[in-house]
Amino acid sequence: MPTYDFIVIGSGIAGLSYTVKVADYFQQRQIPVKIALITKTVAEETNTKYAQGGIATVWDSADSFEKHIEDTMVAGDFVSDRKVVEIVVNEAPARLKELIAYGTDFDRQADGSFDLVKEGGHSDKRILHHKDSTGNEIERALLAKVKSYTSVDFFTHYFAVDLITQHHLGEKVTKDTPGKKCFGVYVLNLKTNKIETFLGKTTLLATGGIGQVYQSTTNPTIATGDGISMAYRAKAFVQGMEFIQFHPTALFNPGKKPSFLISEAVRGHGGILKNQDGSTFMEKYDARLSLAPRDIVARAIDSEMKKNGTDHVFLDTCHIPKEEILQHFPMIYDHCLQVLGIDMSQEMIPVVPAQHYLCGGIIVNEHSQTNIENLYAAGECSFTGLHGANRLASNSLLEAIVYAHRAFEKSVSEYGTQVLPEGIPSWNDEGTRHPEEMVLVTEMTRELESIMSNYVGIVRTDRRLKRAYDRLELIYLEHEELYRQSKITVPLCELRNMINVAYLIIKHARAQRENKGLHYNLDLIL
Structure with a gap:
């Protein structure tokens, strides 16, 4: 059994930035440590x-921490949690400077300053992007x-x-058990199809989202x-699973999974949401129009589609000069042209909401520590x-680097205090x-995906839940029986995990008796 520090x-971004900092910290001090970085496919598939x-931070003197905090x-x-918002916003510039020092190439203007842009829900231009x-x-x-680290x-x-x-040592562990500890992880080696035991004094979960549900x-x-x-x-605490963010503008291309994202920045650059007859509709829902926060825009699109009996709306970028589109959105332009034959400088883009981000998850404190x-x-x-x-646009990458840094600070301060048990x-x-x-x-x-999409989507009811x-x-019940009888495979384990996640989403959605942000239950409307 390999043992890692x-x-x-x-x-x-969370796992890599944490790894860089831990490796660099001990290398600078010439202390030998062993770090295992585990990923289920190729390293860059995340x-x-x-x-x-992009990634949001207060960078311009015209902007302020107070405005970013309030927007969030x-x-x-x-x-x-306002205290958490203040921590993340205030620490953001320092973390961005580190990314730049690592070699991240954010777009700049002709004078060398960063090309800051504005996205939905932001009161100022503060998004750094490539x-x-x-x-x-x-x-x-x-x-x-x-x-670069050995x-x-x-x-x-x-x-x-x-x-x-x-x-795994034979002790009964419940959510109320005090002093729960993590000693590492069992891992399936996909090349040998054998389960290996990785013992670890400190373990960081940076496993991303739940979209395939x-x-x-x-x-x-x-x-x-x-x-x-x-x-x-393992009896960690989980919160906020009812808050599933649907991105308002995924490219409408039925049967394609994952859906191709049409970035928030396109609306930030002037893209306008329209119905299939070319009429605008966001003025009926929010004064911020197409730049309202994602929960509002996604529900507005859902409402218009149901009202008009259509399966998508459009994002109109025809009024934006083609050279600007090619400069700022080359990947989106090429994808629309190659996949659907749409020139977004001349034709409207068909879009529809798609699951994009989970605002809930494993509860951590301000040092990224769980209750284990x-x-x-x-x-x-x-x-x-x-x-x-509801997550503010471009705050996700930001949260990841701020909390990876805080996990790094806390975990290296505790280095040497953990003892792994025998046996x-x-x-x-x-069997x-x-x-x-x-x-x-x-x-x-397939049945799980259908249940979640039809009953636990943008708009919910008690009966659907x-x-x-x-x-x-x-x-x-069907899966548990199959799991007990079977040797481990990735599809079997992924389905196990998706069932767990779906259960938590439904459980939290049924318990939430107030319409807030991304949770919208028709039965709660007074």
């Missing part, structure tokens, strides 16, 4: 890679930096199955809620309190066999 699960718009609170429907592929650029710079062992094509706690999502296929599910099974000792979480899988009931067992799959009925997993997954709960219970 630090285990990082996930290679997006939610971060697909982030188009308003977008979050004042459910956000054309329309900011996340990909950050991922590139961080990966190059991580690979203390980091990179494990690609390794699937994290379960966290190791006292439960829904039929239509902008998330990559790896976003199956693995970290949240593992933590929940030696277990940290950062990025989309965590719940810090920043986003409240942690290897994975036991005696199991290779699953012969993989079609069952495929069909259960109850139906979703009842249908999900049948899938859960």
